Amino acid sequence: MILDRSKAPEFKIPEDFELLPPLEHSLSNGSKFFYIPTPGLNTVKIEVMGKGRRASLPLAQTLVPMFTLQMIHEGTKQKTAGELAEFFDFYASEVYSNPSFSREGLGLLSTKKHIFTVLDVFISMFSEATFPSEMLEKRKSLMKLSIQVENEKTASRANQVFKKCLFGATHPYGVIVEEAHVEAVSREHLIFYYNNLLWQDLEIFMMGDFDPQELDKLLSIVSQLPNRKVSDTVLLPSTDTLLAVSEPKKKAVQSSIRIGHWSISKKHQDFIGLTVFNTLLGGYFGSRLIKNIREDKGHTYGIFSALSDVDDANYWVIAADVQKAYYPEVIKEIYHEIRLLTEEEVSSDELEVLRNYLIGKMLMQFSTPFDLIDGFQAVHQSGLTLDYYSQKLAYLKTFSAEDILTTGRKYFSNPPFIEVVVG
Numbered sequence: 039m040i041l042d043r044s045k046a047p048e049f050k051i052p053e054d055f056e057l058l059p060p061l062e063h064s065l066s067n068g069s070k071f072f073y074i075p076t077p078g079l080n081t082v083k084i085e086v087m088g089k090g091r092r093a094s095l096p097l098a099q100t101l102v103p104m105f106t107l108q109m110i111h112e113g114t115k116q117k118t119a120g121e122l123a124e125f126f127d128f129y130a131s132e133v134y135s136n137p138s139f140s141r142e143g144l145g146l147l148s149t150k151k152h153i154f155t156v157l158d159v160f161i162s163m164f165s166e167a168t169f170p171s172e173m174l175e176k177r178k179s180l181m182k183l184s185i186q187v188e189n190e191k192t193a194s195r196a197n198q199v200f201k202k203c204l205f206g207a208t209h210p211y212g213v214i215v216e217e218a219h220v221e222a223v224s225r226e227h228l229i230f231y232y233n234n235l236l237w238q239d240l241e242i243f244m245m246g247d248f249d250p251q252e253l254d255k256l257l258s259i260v261s262q263l264p265n266r267k268v269s270d271t272v273l274l275p276s277t278d279t280l281l282a283v284s285e286p287k288k289k290a291v292q293s294s295i296r297i298g299h300w301s302i303s304k305k306h307q308d309f310i311g312l313t314v315f316n317t318l319l320g321g322y323f324g325s326r327l328i329k330n331i332r333e334d335k336g337h338t339y340g341i342f343s344a345l346s347d348v349d350d351a352n353y354w355v356i357a358a359d360v361q362k363a364y365y366p367e368v369i370k371e372i373y374h375e376i377r378l379l380t381e382e383e384v385s386s387d388e389l390e391v392l393r394n395y396l397i398g399k400m401l402m403q404f405s406t407p408f409d410l411i412d413g414f415q416a417v418h419q420s421g422l423t424l425d426y427y428s429q430k431l432a433y434l435k436t437f438s439a440e441d442i443l444t445t446g447r448k449y450f451s452n453p454p455f456i457e458v459v460v461g
Contacts, residue, residue, distance in 0.1 A: 070240075074414070075248070081245075084242065084243070090137075091235040105228055122159070154255070158259070164264055195294070207278075208275060234266075240263060281454050282456070293365035296355055311441055312449060313396075314434070315450070318392055319450075369459075397434050
């Protein structure tokens with residue numbers, strides 16, 4: 039049979055989509071262990087995650103958790119920073135920090151051949167970090183420089199101001215990091231956070247190819263990790279949303295726009311439908327905002343819309359960096375495209391292009407074992423199971439133009455929204 043390269047391959051939607059859940063164990067230290075077997079794969083990935091406690095600190099100490107996780111790499115009682123780096127490099131392994139508002143921890147990438155050699159050293163980083171003062175001062179100097187550089191970028195500043203508008207300046211999630219926050223970080227703060235607030239309610243996620251005896255040995259080793267009970271629940275301050283902020287910058291050649299508002303979580307029955315609406319609006323290269331503002335008018339190289347979250351707070355945001363002279367017109371066109379999607383049904387052709395893109399993108403999310411463990415964590419931390427993805431595929435195969443219209447009217451037809459312009 040001769041292949042006709044003038045025709046695109048036929049797109050076939052799978053009949054079903056099933057992801058096997060990880061094997062779950064409860065360890066002797068009280069932590070939960072989730073294991074995804076990857077037969078024939080030599081790579082091993084382990085992520086140790088605990089509840090984030092940044093919100094429990096005074097606003098002045100907002101950088102303490104991040105510095106704590108960074109400084110763990112700067113040496114333990116047994117090895118200096120250089121010796122740690124050389125050790126893991128020699129055994130083809132890597133340790134990385136994973137900080138966020140909701141989860142904090144360390145990850146390890148290694149090989150099956152070397153995992154039992156490097157694991158003990160990895161475990162020691164959870165209880166034997168030394169936090170050398172001279173390395174802390176170097177990291178603080180680099181952080182101050184980074185803040186100065188980022189403040190000159192309109193895009194970075196717009197992201198910060200948008201969060202401030204969404205949550206409020208005195209909310210842990212809305213505080214804008216300044217050099218004063220870096221100055222407030224001390225070695226004593228890091229040691230206190232490391233010994234008292236890190237490693238609460240640990241969950242361990244692992245992928246690799248291990249027989250039962252090897253797995254038992256691994257479970258015995260990771261059971262040595264410190265696992266603290268969750269401290270008192272933090273009562274966050276109420277949000278203080280501000281709808282509009284403009285920060286002109288005379289030397290800026292572009293303006294960074296952020297438009298958005300509160301949204302819903304993955305657990306909400308409308309969330310999958312909202313992801314469809316968001317993609318059509320600005321979530322892929324064929325979106326309405328790309329076609330209008332990039333392709334038709336040429337005012338920006340890129341514009342996108344995204345659904346995002348900080349811990350349990352969910353929001354949507356449209357982001358664009360545009361030619362300075364045209365930002366009022368771009369804002370007008372953004373609202374125009376939102377209005378069209380809340381008033382007019384999309385065409386059947388546009389609907390099918392969107393459907394095929396969304397299904398293809400979702401299936402590509404699970405093309406490797408790394409994707410599977412990341413996908414599991416994404417839903418697990420939202421209180422869901424892997425069944426979420428089967429439900430999503432079922433919805434993507436059947437949603438209609440009317441569904442998009444209904445979702446748009448419910449969540450996007452009630453401005454004013456938060457509007458930030460920097461530059």
